[in-house]
Amino acid sequence: MTHPQVAAFSGDASTIRIVGHRGARGVLPENSIEGFEFVLSIGIDLIEFDVVLTKDEVPIITHNHRLHGCRVRGPDQRFLDGKEPKVASLRMEEIEQFDIGKLNGDTAYGQRFPYQIQMDGVRIPKLSDLFQLISQPKYQSVNLMLELKSDPDLVSDDAARERIVAVVIDLVRKAGLSTRTLLHSFDWGLLAKCKRQAPDIPISFLTRMKSNADEVGEDSSTLVTPDLDDTAGCIPDRVKEAGGSLWCPYYKDITNEDIARARDIGLCVAVWTVNEFDDIDAMIDLHVDAIVTDYPGKVQRRLSDRGYRWTG
Amino acid sequence: MTHPQVAAFSGDASTIRIVGHRGARGVLPENSIEGFEFVLSIGIDLIEFDVVLTKDEVPIITHNHRLHGCRVRGPDQRFLDGKEPKVASLRMEEIEQFDIGKLNGDTAYGQRFPYQIQMDGVRIPKLSDLFQLISQPKYQSVNLMLELKSDPDLVSDDAARERIVAVVIDLVRKAGLSTRTLLHSFDWGLLAKCKRQAPDIPISFLTRMKSNADEVGEDSSTLVTPDLDDTAGCIPDRVKEAGGSLWCPYYKDITNEDIARARDIGLCVAVWTVNEFDDIDAMIDLHVDAIVTDYPGKVQRRLSDRGYRWTG
Numbered sequence: 190m191t192h193p194q195v196a197a198f199s200g201d202a203s204t205i206r207i208v209g210h211r212g213a214r215g216v217l218p219e220n221s222i223e224g225f226e227f228v229l230s231i232g233i234d235l236i237e238f239d240v241v242l243t244k245d246e247v248p249i250i251t252h253n254h255r256l257h258g259c260r261v262r263g264p265d266q267r268f269l270d271g272k273e274p275k276v277a278s279l280r281m282e283e284i285e286q287f288d289i290g291k292l293n294g295d296t297a298y299g300q301r302f303p304y305q306i307q308m309d310g311v312r313i314p315k316l317s318d319l320f321q322l323i324s325q326p327k328y329q330s331v332n333l334m335l336e337l338k339s340d341p342d343l344v345s346d347d348a349a350r351e352r353i354v355a356v357v358i359d360l361v362r363k364a365g366l367s368t369r370t371l372l373h374s375f376d377w378g379l380l381a382k383c384k385r386q387a388p389d390i391p392i393s394f395l396t397r398m399k400s401n402a403d404e405v406g407e408d409s410s411t412l413v414t415p416d417l418d419d420t421a422g423c424i425p426d427r428v429k430e431a432g433g434s435l436w437c438p439y440y441k442d443i444t445n446e447d448i449a450r451a452r453d454i455g456l457c458v459a460v461w462t463v464n465e466f467d468d469i470d471a472m473i474d475l476h477v478d479a480i481v482t483d484y485p486g487k488v489q490r491r492l493s494d495r496g497y498r499w500t501g
Numbered sequence: 502m503t504h505p506q507v508a509a510f511s512g513d514a515s516t517i518r519i520v521g522h523r524g525a526r527g528v529l530p531e532n533s534i535e536g537f538e539f540v541l542s543i544g545i546d547l548i549e550f551d552v553v554l555t556k557d558e559v560p561i562i563t564h565n566h567r568l569h570g571c572r573v574r575g576p577d578q579r580f581l582d583g584k585e586p587k588v589a590s591l592r593m594e595e596i597e598q599f600d601i602g603k604l605n606g607d608t609a610y611g612q613r614f615p616y617q618i619q620m621d622g623v624r625i626p627k628l629s630d631l632f633q634l635i636s637q638p639k640y641q642s643v644n645l646m647l648e649l650k651s652d653p654d655l656v657s658d659d660a661a662r663e664r665i666v667a668v669v670i671d672l673v674r675k676a677g678l679s680t681r682t683l684l685h686s687f688d689w690g691l692l693a694k695c696k697r698q699a700p701d702i703p704i705s706f707l708t709r710m711k712s713n714a715d716e717v718g719e720d721s722s723t724l725v726t727p728d729l730d731d732t733a734g735c736i737p738d739r740v741k742e743a744g745g746s747l748w749c750p751y752y753k754d755i756t757n758e759d760i761a762r763a764r765d766i767g768l769c770v771a772v773w774t775v776n777e778f779d780d781i782d783a784m785i786d787l788h789v790d791a792i793v794t795d796y797p798g799k800v801q802r803r804l805s806d807r808g809y810r811w812t813g
Contacts, residue, residue, distance in 0.1 A: 216528065216798065223542070230535070231618045294806035303778070304616070306543045307801035466615070486528065489619035494606035 206479035259296035298406030393435035518791035610718030
């Protein structure tokens with residue numbers, strides 16, 4: 190039986206799905222309710238985002254374990270450059286003081302997203318804020334790719350890792366979203382815990398060959414993710430063996446053979462993070478199931494021009 | 502006394518205004534309620550758009566006098582290429598059948614806006630739809646740059662031209678927006694009629710030197726606008742003499758001397774349509790009052806990086 194959320198991320202002959210990466214990072218502040226609302230307003234019904242726990246165990250939506258100085262401002266409206274507190278050291282009431290509405294254009298990360306809207310008063314959302322948003326009747330067809338971030342300081346603290354998974358799964362169940370959520374991570378150990386704690390919720394495996402460099406301004410995943418460079422050619426099999434429903438390779442890693450193998454063994458393939466027209470075209474040529482992008486308009490445009498749909 | 506809407510378009514030492522061109526044409530379908538809502542959601546409170554009358558004299562928001570084949574689809578979901586009906590020949594109930602949610606990427610116009618979101622079911626709005634949107638209490642600080650398009654087939658039909666002006670002004674008054682609207686046009690004759698029919702509503706003069714070419718896919722303004730190439734250097738004076746409150750030059754035409762002269766004689770200067778970072782920077786260097794743009798995020802970004810505000 191296919192899980193409904195896996196079906197929602199799966200393409201067909203005339204459909205390639207679009208997944209809004211951190212909302213629509215190219216257009217609006219990443220991992221913000223404003224960004225998620227935008228994505229939903231333009232007919233995209235699949236959202237990717239990142240979850241980290243605060244000191245008081247509130248799952249919040251943010252990418253890095255430390256507040257990202259080039260896009261987070263304190264109550265004084267200044268960017269945090271050089272003094273980035275760790276999320277796990279802050280209580281939710283402290284998190285609420287920060288503003289994520291602007292990017293610092295003097296930083297390399299800021300320069301990666303020159304089209305992003307600049308606003309004041311945008312808050313780091315709680316996971317429950319997003320759950321509340323998509324629980325509205327008009328958003329019943331929305332499905333989530335919930336990325337669990339694993340704290341590099343806690344890689345060998347098994348109890349803490351179990352706890353992160355438990356807190357998030359509990360919230361998913363209480364919101365009634367266990368059939369609309371994928372648990373998604375670079376950390377295969379964390380995904381194994383998800384599978385044990387919630388066998389009914391499908392898991393989604395992020396991969397990246399070490400031969401492709403990390404992107405500027407991102408927490409590296411190399412500490413927590415398996416080294417797959419030696420197993421190139423059989424990564425889909427490894428994902429399948431680990432109980433995965435989705436395989437989410439970095440778009441530069443994937444080949445025609447990978448896609449064919451994934452299809453043979455019933456894996457859904459969602460590539461990340463595809464932002465340039467040439468790369469979008471290459472992914473359409475490979476006929477992946479889903480394209481994760483910071484620029485949903487660009488992917489809509491190429492799919493539309495080439496006669497593909499992304500919903501329905 | 503300064504009209505409140507003119508003050509809303511005027512900058513100061515630390516403020517340069519951002520005007521969303523046709524909403525935010527670079528991001529969402531132009532002249533759509535969806536685009537206007539987006540602009541308002543990102544903290545932009547000045548909107549530029551275009552008004553044309555249907556056969557049954559309903560003012561609608563669209564740029565060209567003929568439905569633009571590369572971005573308008575019929576009920577069969579196909580672009581209108583080659584069979585573009587004239588707006589003035591269609592009744593409102595016919596206009597409502599068309600969909601403006603997508604751009605045809607095979608056309609030169611479509612290729613100008615590769616980031617634009619692609620949607621289905623987006624309708625050509627009535628002017629009254631926009632008035633209703635901005636009449637919500639949360640949008641009380643929103644001001645409008647309402648561009649009157651003058652039908653090239655009616656340039657010598659004075660009664661028809663009076664009628665266009667009368668219908669639009671009547672709607673502005675009925676919506677209670679005569680202190681939040683600028684009447685804006687390339688057609689100085691039409692603006693003179695506005696001034697006579699509604700002396701209390703400020704008028705805004707678009708100009709473009711003929712030496713700069715028309716943009717791809719746009720109705721040309723050359724039929725209805727005065728030839729100003731011979732009067733370069735004293736255009737602000739001509740606008741002032743014609744009763745203008747705003748001067749809106751094409752951004753490639755403007756000089757430091759023009760800005761200084763406009764300031765001396767109390768004209769507000771809003772340049773159009775500025776989309777590239779180098780050009781945005783040049784307009785900030787000139788310290789214009791307002792920048793009309795298809796990409797509000799890009800202008801926000803440069804203003805933010807350079808320490809300017811755009812609202813408040």
